[in-house]
Each structure stands twice: as C-alpha cells, then as structure tokens.
Amino acid sequence: MLNANRLVALLGLLLLLGSAQLLAEQRLLDRVVAVVGEEALMESELQDRMQMVRSQIADRGLQVPPDEVLREQVMERLVIDTIQLQLAEENGLRIDEQTLSGTIDRIARQNNMTRNQFRQAIENDGMTFSAFREQIRQEMLISQVRQRQVGQRIQVSQQEIDNYLSSPEALEEEGREFRVGHILIPVPDSPSPEEVARAQEKAEELLNKIRKEKNFQEVAVSASAGDQAFSGGDLGWRTALALPSLFADRVVTLKEGEIAGPIRSPSGFHLIQLLETRGGSEQLVEQTRARHLLLTPNALRDEKATQALILQMRQRIQEGESLATLASEYSDDRASRQSGGDLGWVSPGQMVPAFEKAMQELEPGEISQPVQSRFGWHLIEVEERRQADVTDSTRRQQVQQLLSERRFEEEVQNWLREIRDSTWVEIRG
Numbered sequence: 499m500l501n502a503n504r505l506v507a508l509l510g511l512l513l514l515l516g517s518a519q520l521l522a523e524q525r526l527l528d529r530v531v532a533v534v535g536e537e538a539l540m541e542s543e544l545q546d547r548m549q550m551v552r553s554q555i556a557d558r559g560l561q562v563p564p565d566e567v568l569r570e571q572v573m574e575r576l577v578i579d580t581i582q583l584q585l586a587e588e589n590g591l592r593i594d595e596q597t598l599s600g601t602i603d604r605i606a607r608q609n610n611m612t613r614n615q616f617r618q619a620i621e622n623d624g625m626t627f628s629a630f631r632e633q634i635r636q637e638m639l640i641s642q643v644r645q646r647q648v649g650q651r652i653q654v655s656q657q658e659i660d661n662y663l664s665s666p667e668a669l670e671e672e673g674r675e676f677r678v679g680h681i682l683i684p685v686p687d688s689p690s691p692e693e694v695a696r697a698q699e700k701a702e703e704l705l706n707k708i709r710k711e712k713n714f715q716e717v718a719v720s721a722s723a724g725d726q727a728f729s730g731g732d733l734g735w736r737t738a739l740a741l742p743s744l745f746a747d748r749v750v751t752l753k754e755g756e757i758a759g760p761i762r763s764p765s766g767f768h769l770i771q772l773l774e775t776r777g778g779s780e781q782l783v784e785q786t787r788a789r790h791l792l793l794t795p796n797a798l799r800d801e802k803a804t805q806a807l808i809l810q811m812r813q814r815i816q817e818g819e820s821l822a823t824l825a826s827e828y829s830d831d832r833a834s835r836q837s838g839g840d841l842g843w844v845s846p847g848q849m850v851p852a853f854e855k856a857m858q859e860l861e862p863g864e865i866s867q868p869v870q871s872r873f874g875w876h877l878i879e880v881e882e883r884r885q886a887d888v889t890d891s892t893r894r895q896q897v898q899q900l901l902s903e904r905r906f907e908e909e910v911q912n913w914l915r916e917i918r919d920s921t922w923v924e925i926r927g
Contacts, residue, residue, distance in 0.1 A: 528540050528541060528542050529541050529926075530926055531544050531573070531925070531926055532573065532576070532577060532923065532924060532925050532926060533922075533923070533924045533926070534577055534580045534581060534584070534921060534922075534923050535581070535584060535921055535922060535923075537580060537584065539576060539577070539580060543576065544569070544572065544573060544576060546629075547572050547575070547576055548565075548568055548569060548572050549624070550625070550633075551568065551572055552568070553623065553624075573925065577918070577923055577925075578914055578917075578918060579636065579640060581917050581918065581921050582639075582640045582643050582644070582917070583636060583639055583640065583643075585643050585647065585917065586639040586640070586642060586643040589643060589646060591639055591642050591643060591646075593635050593638050593639060593642075597638075598631065598634065598635055598638070601634060601638065602616075602630075602631065602634060605634075644910055644913075647913060648906060648909050648910050648913050649906065651909055651913075652902050652905050652906055652909060654898050654901045654902055654905070658901060659894050659897050659898055659901070662897050662900075662901060663894070663897060664747075664750050664751055665738075665747075665750070674737070674738065674775060674776070674777040675735045675736060675737055675775065675776050675777045676735070676736060676737075676738065676741065676749055676750070676772060676774075676775055677732065677733070677734065677735050677736075677772075677773040677774040677775070677776075678732075678733045678736070678741065678749055678770055678771065678772060678773060679714050679715060679718060679730065679731045679732055679733070679770065679771040679772075679773050680718070680722070680724050680726060680731045680732075680733050680768065680769070680770055681701075681704065681714070681717060681718045681721060681722040681724065681727075681731050681759075681768065681769040681770075682722050682723045682724040682727075682765065682766050682767070682768055683697045683698075683700050683701040683704070683721070683722075683723065683760070683766050683767045683768075683769075684697065684723040684765060684766040685697045685765070685766045685767075697766055697767050698760060698762075698767055700721075700767075701759065701760035701766075701767035701768075701769060702760060704717055704721055704769060705757065705759060705760065705769055708757060708769070708771075709757065714730075714731070714757065714769075714771045714773075715730025715731060715732065716730070718730050718731030719731075723766070732773070735776070738750055744761060744763050744768065745758065745761050745768060745770050748761065748770065749770060749772055752770075752771075752772035753772065754772055754773070754774060754775060755771070755772065755773075756771070756772055757769060757770065757771045758770050758771075783845055783846055783885070783886060784846070784883055784884070784885055784886075785843045785844060785845050785883065785884055785885075785886045786843070786844050786857055786858070786880055786882075786883050787841075787842065787843050787844070787880070787881045787882045787883070787884075788841050788844055788857055788878055788879060788880050788881060789821060789822060789825065789834070789837075789838060789839035789840045789841055789878075789879050789881065790821075790825070790829075790831070790834070790839045790841060790853075790876045790877060790878045790879070791808075791811060791821055791824055791825040791828065791829045791831075791839050791876065791877045792829050792830045792831040792839075792873060792874055792875070792876050793807055793808050793811070793828070793829075793830055793874055793875045794830040794873060794874035794875075795874060804874065804875055805868065805870075805875055808868040808875040808876075808877060809868060811824055811828065811877060812865065812867070812868065812877055815865055815877070816865075820838075821838075821839060821865060821877060821879045822838030822839060822840070823838065825838050825839030826838045826839075830874060831873075839879075843884070843886065844857070845886070850871045850872060850873070852869055852870065852871045853869060853871050853876060853878065856869040856876075856878055857878050857880060860878065860879075860880040861880065862880050862881060862882050862883065863879075863880070863881070864879070864880060865877060865878070865879050866878040866879075
C-alpha cells in the first residue's frame with residue numbers, strides 16, 4: 499500500500515509528465531515551418547489553412563489531393579499571402595472595423611442570412627468567427643496592396659481601345675451584323691506563277707471597274723466564281739465571328755459601300771463590299787452647355803465674405819453685366835476663367851452633385867442662385883441643351899475598363915513572381 503505522501507508525490511510526477519508531454523505536443527504543433535523575411539510561419543497556421551482548403555474543395559464536390567501534395571500547395575500560397583500582407587503593412591494600409599463589419603454584413607446578405615445566422619453557420623463549419631473576420635481582413639488588405647502595386651503599372655492606350663472596338667469579339671458583344679458582297683476570281687490547284695498573276699490582274703481590273711462605273715452585285719453575277727454569285731455575291735446578314743476569317747478583320751473596318759481587296763487565299767483572289775450594317779445600340783443623353791463663376795474661400799476671404807461677394811456678383815448680372823465678363827475677371831476656376839467660365843457640353847454625372855442639381859433646374863438663359871459645393875460658391879448659367887449620342891464615349895470607357903481588368907490579372911501573376919523572388923524565404927518542412 500502506498501502511503502498518502504507517496505501517493506501525492508506519484509500523482510505530482512504523473513501530472514508533471516503529462517504536462518511535459520502536452521507542452522511537447524504543443525511545441526511540435528507550433529514549430530516553425532517557414533521563415534518569410536523576418537516572419538516565422540508556424541505549423542498551426544499551415545494546418546489551419548490546409549483544413550480550410552480541404553473544406554472548400556469538399557464543398558465543391560471535388561476529391562481532396564493527398565496531404566503531401568496539398569501541404570506543398572498550401573505552403574506556397576501561405577508564403578505568397580504573407581509577403582503581400584508584409585507589403586500592406588509597409589505601405590501603411592489598414593482596414594478599419596467599420597469597413598470590415600460592413601463587408602461581412604454584405605457577405606451575409608449575399609448568402610440570404612442575418613449577421614447572427616451567418617456567424618452560426620461559420621462556427622458550424624468549425625471556424626471561429628474571430629478567425630473568419632481575420633481571414634476577410636487579410637483578403638481585403640491583399641486586394642488593396644495589389645491594386646496599389648499592380649494598378650499603377652496598367653496603361654491602356656487609345657490605339658488598343660480602337661483595335662478592340664474593331665475586333666470581331668467586340669462587335670459580337672454589341673450585337674452588330676454585317677451584310678457583305680463577295681466576288682471570287684479563282685486560281686486552279688497548284689497554280690503556276692503566271693496563272694496567279696492573271697487572276698490577280700483580273701481582280702484588280704474588276705475592282706477598278708466597280709469603283710468607276712459598275713454595280714458590285716452586277717459584276718459578281720457576271721464574273722464571280724463564288725457560291726453566291728447569282729445572288730450578286732450577297733453573303734447575307736452575319737455577325738463578325740460568323741464571317742469568313744479570311745476577311746472578317748477587313749469587313750469590320752469598312753464603311754457602308756466601301757470595297758476591300760484583292761485578298762489572296764488558296765482558292766483565288768477576293769473582293770468584298772460592305773453593303774449594310776445593323777444592330778448595336780445608341781445611348782442618348784441630355785447634355786447641357788453651361789458656364790459658371792466660382793469664388794473659393796481663402797486666407798483673405800472667409801466663407802461668409804465669399805458668400806456675400808457671390809451675391810454681389812449675381813446682383814451685378816441682374817443689373818446687366820454678363821456672367822462671362824465677371825468670370826473672366828473674378829472666377830477662381832483657372833481652367834474656365836480665360837473662356838469666361840465656359841464649361842462646354844456637360845453630360846450627366848460629370849459635375850459634383852450640388853452643381854449638377856442646380857444646373858438641371860435652370861432653363862436656358864437663366865442664372866442660378868449662389869450654389870455651394872466642396873469647391874466653393876458658384877453662379878451657373880445654362881446656355882442650351884441637346885440630346886447627344888454618347889454611345890462611342892461610353893463604349894470606350896467600358897473597353898478601357900475591360901482591357902485594364904484583363905491586363906491586371908496578367909500583371910498580378912508577374913508581380914507575385916517578382917515579390918516571391920525578391921523575398922528571402924526558407925522552407926523548413
């Protein structure tokens with residue numbers, strides 16, 4: 499039998515051994531698996547990330563790869579994310595609590611849940627809500643640092659926008675269709691140089707004939723070897739992508755009635771004419787031609803004095819002076835001052851809200867009451883209004899955004915390789 503003292507000592511030893519074993523397990527769990535710059539990544543972080551990835555893969559009904567494969571992939575992603583978070587910190591980027599909470603609330607609404615329901619769903623999946631918040635915060639920081647570091651590299655030229663707008667892809671998106679006339683001057687199989695030269699010469703003669711005096715479709719009926727010759731070479735209505743690739747790029751640059759060719763192909767020489775176009779959409783907006791006089795508070799003239807002065811200016815206009823003359827002399831808007839405050843044609847959304855609201859309420863020839871915006875105090879005069887087709891400018895803006903987004907995705911991958919190569923990383927297993 500053990501006496502009480504020996505029993506207490508034995509229990510103490512067992513507890514000590516148990517604590518040592520638990521501590522050893524914790525240390526094993528939290529061992530350093532990688533060093534990124536001066537930051538250590540722990541086994542527990544890697545295991546948490548692997549568990550999260552396993553759940554994501556399983557939720558999509560896919561087979562989870564073996565642990566050794568998954569570990570390597572997740573480790574690399576953890577390293578890349580750590581580098582990006584370090585850059586975010588170096589650049590002083592922060593996500594405040596209000597912004598973070600608002601983002602989480604939006605995610606909950608997108609999943610048709612209240613905040614409490616969403617929190618419960620997160621915890622039911624085995625993740626604490628605080629860990630989820632931290633994950634979202636990190637993702638937002640990574641997004642910010644990418645926008646800052648990569649966004650400034652992206653430049654889209656006007657020529658690139660022009661090239662895209664004339665591409666079959668863009669025209670297909672717009673819903674545009676083309677009716678094209680076609681003439682084929684054939685060459686035999688395995689033609690001799692002389693046969694090719696004769697066919698080209700005939701195509702050029704027909705082109706000159708059409709340009710001088712003849713109807714394209716009449717020439718097609720009498721001279722074309724194409725399948726649609728007896729229909730005047732009419733290929734019918736087709737989208738840009740449905741046109742023969744041989745001359746699709748030419749067609750989309752033509753104006754109605756214009757002719758292109760001769761275009762060489764293995765079957766011979768082609769002449770094409772754009773007969774008609776249809777589809778696409780125009781976007782009409784009401785534009786306003788306006789001018790203004792701006793007075794901005796400064797060190798010598800406070801808000802109250804500026805407001806009093808703008809009222810004096812309006813009184814002078816009512817007494818017969820023109821806003822244009824006063825703007826040329828007094829306006830603090832340097833961009834429009836030399837032109838008497840002329841703003842040109844203004845489309846909706848171009849001006850700050852207070853200015854736009856006041857401008858829209860004016861009739862042509864009318865002068866506004868003093869209008870306060872973040873720039874100061876304005877007097878606005880509307881000269882005329884018109885309906886304008888802004889389809890082209892709107893489309894160009896959309897294309898610029900599209901090309902920027904495409905290039906951003908490509909450039910992000912280049913940037914990630916750069917920051918990975920320039921950061922000291924030690925993988926410890």
